[in-house]
Every structure is written in C-alpha cells, then in structure tokens.
Amino acid sequence: MLGADRVERCAELARGAPLTRRSAELASLAGLFVGTRELGEQWWRQARDGKRPAPDEVLRAATAVDPWADLTVLEMLAAWIADDSADETWGRPSAVTDLNSWQAEDRIALPADAIPGQRIVVAFDAGGRLDAVVIRRPDEDLGSNLDFNSLRYSRPAEAQWSWGVAAGLGPHHLREDPDPYTQPVDPAAADALRVWALRHGATAEQTGREWRVKGDVVAAIERVDWMWRSGEWFAWWRGVAALVDGDPLQLAARLEEIAAAS
Template structure:
C-alpha cells in the first residue's frame, strides 16, 4: 500500500514537471539546458558548481532547487537576482556567489535558500504578502495569530506556512463580539517555483544524476563489497525484491539506483537505519562502520 502511494506521488510529480518545465521525464541534462538561457551562463555555472560540491545523496535536492530558480526567474524576471531588499537582505546574486547563509534560511544549502526565497517572492506576487506565519504541525484552525487592525468578518487573510506555501484565514466574529480567525485548510497552495522544486525532486528521484563535464564520473566509483553485501542482504530480508535492488552493487551508481527503486521512505521506520547506512556507502562517509553497527543492533 505504501509503495502504491509512492508511485502516486511520482505520477503527480511528473504531471507537474510536464506542466511547468515541459519535460516528460526530468533529467539533469535537460534541466541544465533549460536553465542556461534563463539564468545566464555565469549564474548557471555557479549553481552547478554548488550542486557538484554537494554529497551525491544531496544532488537531487540541489538540482530540484535549481528547477525552482528556473521557474521563479521566468515568473519574476532576471532583475530578481540583482535587487537588494532595503538593506536587510543582499541581492540574490551575492548569495549565489558567496553561498553565505542568511536569515531565515540558515538551515538550508545556498541553492535551497535561494529556492525558498524565490518561492516566497513568487507567492507574494501572486497572492499578496502574508499577514502572519503559522506552523501546520498543529492543525488547530482557530485564532492562530493576532489579527491586523481594520479587518472585518468574512475577510480572507493570506497566511504563510512554508516556503512558497500559503493558505487563507477567514475572519469571523466570536461570542462577545470579538473578532477571530479560522484557517481554511482547503485553500492551501504553493507558488509555481515551490511546486517545481517538489515535483522535480520526486519525479527525477535520487539519481544517478550526472552533470555536464563532470570528470571523473562519481557514480562509477566502486563501493566496498562487504558493506554493500550487508546492506543489500538486510534489504532483501526486510521486504525489498531482487528487481528493486538490482543484480549487483559494484558501484555508487548501482547503489543510488537501488535506493531510488526501493522507496525506503514509504516503508516501516526501521528502514531509516538502512537509509543512513546506504547513504554513508554512497557518500564514502567515515560513519559507514557505525551505521552498519546501528543497523545490526536493530
């Protein structure tokens, strides 16, 4: 059942990618070809440099962020990159160049930070600036924020909940003639750059995603056979099929492709430990022995 949900998500993601980018099957090569004339050669080269610097298990996320920047730049224009924000935020071009984290996105990579930024700016242009921010880890609908002055019953207010994500709050009159608000969860929506980021990552998957001019090919690196055997054997014992895992795990590319086919995120919680081990194998992490110990101990 969970694997069926994974395929449903990929089907929807492919539909969104087709609508936004015109690609039937997203690939790194097609994305780069689309990005270069929109962002320009210099920005594209710098974005790819940042993507190349990421661990291979992070590459798909970095490319998905570039997809958001592509769609966002088409919507907001190239001037988005050069415009400062009243002294509070540097121009996005400066952030791309320096890769220095800025508030409120300090927990993101530089490309993810720029993707969040352009997703929010596109949402502001489409629906107006949000009057408040809410955390949807709580599904409480009533009175989640203080109302701005001058509102009236029935008025719909735009509320921020995620990068590029918005929903409405409807002003209502409470007992005692006080005004409050109810979140309208049916109004939840995302800007097009945010949709592009999600859909590209889901539709394209973990990879392999080879980038133009990349040499040597990181996906051809051989992986330790003992560690590969442990992880592959564990996956077989816990429900993955031989077809999903592939015939052999000789190279990083073999492992990355298998991770994508297994759909570990849609399986039981114990698979998270397997993912930690498999990602350490792909990224040639010094933590690999510890991840294998954790997996063995259950």
C-alpha cells in the first residue's frame, strides 16, 4: 500500500542517515507502513490547510516542515501520520500538554461549553493522547484532572516504537555497495573504547572480538546495552557513536573525557 517508489525513496533517506541513526529511520518507516494501512494511500497526496504540502512532496523534497522541522524527514512523516491516525481514531485534540510533569490538576484551558464529567481529548506527543476530565471544584469553579489511565498511542506510533525496540541499533543492511558496515574504523580508538567497556562491566561476549569495521562496533553497542548502565557510559556511547559515524573531533573529545575520568 505504501508503494514501491515511496519505499525506495524512504530507503534512500535511511541510507543517507548516520549508521547510529539508521534504526530510528527504519522505525519511522514501520510507522509509515502502519499509518498508510490505517489512513489509506490518499494520505500521501493531500495538502493540509494551504500551510503544509502533501506528504509526497515532503518526501520528494526531503525537507521537514513545521511543527516537526527539528526531526529528520522520515521521523517527521512518521509523527505526522501518527497524529493524523490519532485524530481519526479519537477526534482532534482540544488541548496540548506535556508529561514531563505528572501534575494532573488544571493543565489545560477548558472550552467555554465545558461541563462536569466531560472528557476532553488532550495531545501530549506525536500520536499520543489522554483525557482530561472536567470537574467542579469546591469553590464552584470548573477545573480538570488529567486521567493518566486513559493514556494511549495511535497504531503508527506504537509500530514505530515497537520496531525500534525489537530491531535494535543494528546492523541493518540496505543493499548497499559498498556496505557501510564493512568500512574500517580507527583501530587505536576502537581498542580503547572496547577495553574501557570491558573494564566497566561489559563481558567479552558482549563486546565481541577486535573491532575492525563499523559493523563490529554497531553490533557491540547493541549487545552491551549501555543505556541500562551507570551514567559514565554516556561518554562511552558518544565515543563509539563518533567512531561509527566518522566524527573525529567528537571522537577525540570523548576519548579524552574517558581517559580523564579513569
């Protein structure tokens, strides 16, 4: 339903992303597959309110548009279709909030016709919705409480998240010649980062043998599961990401940071 031309264009954009971001791009593609099944192929051809071009035009131009201009094109399209799917399922939200705070009381402005007991759909993320329940306060004023038990995501948003978790960082090969995962890495930097991981709790099975090519490093990052370790591993992550993505200045800075902390 997505169509061969769109799939190839999406794959082209995924190939152009840094290898440490490729899994996120492919997760976005998973969301687009599910969203297209939900909303139909016509979703790609429809412009929005004279302000946004049709998604097909965005995909061809490879330029993200507001309100997601800080995302990659595939991430932006995935957010867009996740939101449209949520609107189709639960109606357009009456308000927007964020969940960085778990305060439930009076997080939104109530519509003029609000009545006690009414449930108001609130957006908090791309494809994410929950309800605010209108209540009457002891002073007789109307207020609202966010019902966190009503939190839900549209199917495209769930597909994007699920694919990213299940597939992991990679390697994810996309019929490339030469294969970027076979490109060699700086042996001295690779050895320093691998040894650091071993000294800080990773097993030899997790790190694997000598890191010679980018695919070795990506696979090791996935096995080490660094996000569930102590805070010092964030410097290691930035270092191995720079090693894989070919950022020598960032790599040098992170190696220096790691050495200073050792």
